[in-house]
Amino acid sequence: MDDKPSPGLDLRHGFVHKIRQHLVKRDQSDKELETEKAVKSREQLARLKKPTSRRPTQATYLPPAARRERSSSTCSSVSTASYDSSNGGDSDVFTASTTGNAGETCTVTSTVKETLTYEMATRRAPSTNAKQDKMADSIPQQMSSSLKHTSGDQVSSMLVEESAGTNNYDVASFGEEAQWYIRQALEDPTALRKQDLCRVFNVVMWRAMDEPEYARTGAELCHAIIQVEVEKEQYDCVPTRVFQSHLRLKLLEQEMSAETLHEQSVSAWVGYVRFLCLCYLVIRVKGSPLMTMVDSVFNCLSLLALPGPLKTEMEVDCLYNLLVMIGPSLDQTAQDQMDDLFSVLRDRFLSFKTPPLARHRLLQLIELRSGGWVMEQGTQEYYSRTGQELRG
Secondary structure (H helix, E strand, O other), rough: OOOOOOOOOOOOOOHHHHEEEHHHHHHHHHHHHHHHHHHHHHHHHHOOOOOOOOOOOOOOOOHHHHHHHHHHHHHHHHHHHHHHHHHHHOOHHHHHHOOOOOHHHHHHHHHHHHHHHHHHHHOOOOOOOOHHHHHHHOOOOHHHHHHHHHOHHHHHHHHHHHHHOOHHHHHHHHHHHHHHHHHHHHHHHHHHHHHHHHHHHHHHHHHHHHHHHHHHHHHHOOOHHHHHHHOOOOOOOOOOOOHHHHHHEEEEEEEEHHHHHHHHHHHHHHHHHHHHHHHHHHOOOOOOHHHHHHHHHHHHHHHOOOOHEEEEEHHHHHHHHHHHHHHHHHHHHHHHHHHHHHHHHHHHHHHOOOOHHHHHOOOOOOOOOHHHOOOOOHHHHHHHHHHHHHHH
């Protein structure tokens, strides 16, 4: 007896429509729950956020009426003090001001007004062009007031001492505004606002993506800022660690859009993976790496091990160089994930669809790990010679 083919599921049946309605309702309820959780988390962060002090450049505006009241109250206090001192005989100057004529009293009042006018004028002096306005908004008043009373040699020596600790991170190659914020972050990250710290990391990450040779320097710069941030918040009940949190979130955001980034620019994608792996290798918090970055590192390395990227010489070299650098550390922290990754690399090596240069690099990685990440000199010379032959 011949088996008749199954007619399949009738999509016009009412039962199928009910299933679809239930699925739509479930998706809507999941979205509502996610939004509620996001709102609650933002409220909790707002409660735990430390009160930030007003920046010195943001001077409080006083209307003219308040200025006149302040000047009159100051003048009356001066005259009262002069009257009391003249009665007590403690000050000859105040005695002369009270026993003198009305012209002397007006002189005291005008002096007080001039003092108040000078204080308000020096609180935030207007600049002559847009560039000076921008620098006045970014540089605190404490720095400008401290430089007023120093000579040229003292100012130059102060700037040399300030930049001595930041020369290793190539801060001078950034813009003027970015330089100031980076130096402030290296000195005291808690003194900056959250958005300013986020901008500092964004600038460093974008440069590392554009310039692969800056990836290690950028990772070391982030490590230095995190060390200062941990030290400043070591006695806080609830440490915020804004820079460290934003570093993790921004790298995760770039990882989620990996396909789009790879389609837009292969070099930017390679720069991101290199910067991510070097951040994991360099950054240490209390002597231990950031374990929250391990999954992201393995996800990016697995993407580089796909058949498509293995056809690109740039991505093959990136995979090889990164595993040579961070392979021993990953073997110690996540050996199971390393075993899974190298099983994928073995399959790619055995596949005939893999290009010869990629198979050569994969075999070298497999042999390097099997030897405890140490390779003899003769073997290394053999791989370097055959690699040059494959590159032509």
